[in-house]
Amino acid sequence: MEADEQKVNAEVIAVYPNRVKISVDDLTTFKLAEESLRVGSYLKISDNENVSLICIIESFAIEVKEKPDGNFKRVYIIEAYPLGTLQGGEFKRGGDELAIPPKKVLPATEDEVKAIYSNAFEEDKRFCFSVLSRQREIKVPVHGDRFFNKHIAIVGATGSGKSHTVATILQEAIAAKNGDYDGLNNSHIVIFDIHSEYQSAFPDANVLGVDDLVLPYWLLNEEEMEEIFLESGDRNNYNQESFKVDPIVNTKFSII
Structure with missing residues (x-):
């Protein structure tokens, strides 16, 4: 050298x-x-x-x-x-x-770059789901408790891998808790899968779909009910609104 x-x-x-x-x-x-x-x-x-x-x-x-x-x-x-x-x-x-x-x-x-991350946190506090983009053999850990106790955002253009990143983070977290993790192990993960992207990534998850949910109409406000009952673009919407929505919205309920 x-x-x-x-x-x-x-x-x-x-x-x-x-x-x-x-x-x-x-x-x-x-x-x-x-x-x-x-x-x-x-x-x-x-x-x-x-x-x-x-x-x-x-x-x-x-x-x-x-x-x-x-x-x-x-x-x-x-x-x-x-x-x-x-x-x-x-x-x-x-x-x-x-x-x-x-x-x-x-x-x-490579050893000098590894030293930046190897002693960043105590061994039992590390959570690792990423590597350096140019030196993929070097793992980059984060402080697990701090990471999950704060809000995080994953942003990027369409097709850049946002959903894959979210799935990877959660899969690594589940794998860590199923291993030799000694801390509290009572966390729950709830994913609002609007575009049905994550079911294949978590085959053991309890999936609740549209057919599994019953939503009482009295939980909806007037605008939400209009979106359900009225046809968009119909010129006679004002008649439908008066006939269908008003009687329901103005109905008074009493608890016996």
Whole structure:
């Protein structure tokens, strides 16, 4: 690895509270093995005290600079977001422990990226249903209790996999509770399956369909009853409304 590090010509040219700017002369050698860097890749910025700052690439630009001989060269500028420091294999949020100026910039190895997530939470608090998109062998856990005790939203374009994601999260949660889970095991999951998408994903679920529900008409308000009894687009709706809906809505019930 030392021979490869000597070929890498990258240095930190600016440090800000929320980003680090890096200059790279030869981008073809600035990579780990045969994996090219891109937005979302992880970098390791080191100092002389065996402390490394782990960053994630946010943007990339090219600058053309003039050399002393009058020719021009390309310089690649990478801006990265600092995540935390890595020391002795232990990852900590924040970058206060990194000495300035940092001495070396390299792509982060797989083990170094794993260290970000391996000690994020206590073992019995972890819930894992996802992996890194570019390094699928690295699992990304969340704090299970906090995750399910808050509102979450899964958004995306049509066909992007929202329903699949919901099913995967719930399947992993059920599998975890059926395994060696030692906490309270009395949770219940209710899915309002409007488009009938989840029945095949949960074959053991208690499915309640339209034929299984009886809804008394007196639970409906006037607008809801109009949608049921009146034909949409009919010009005589006002007659139907007077004849069908009003007598029902205005009926008074007494409890004996």
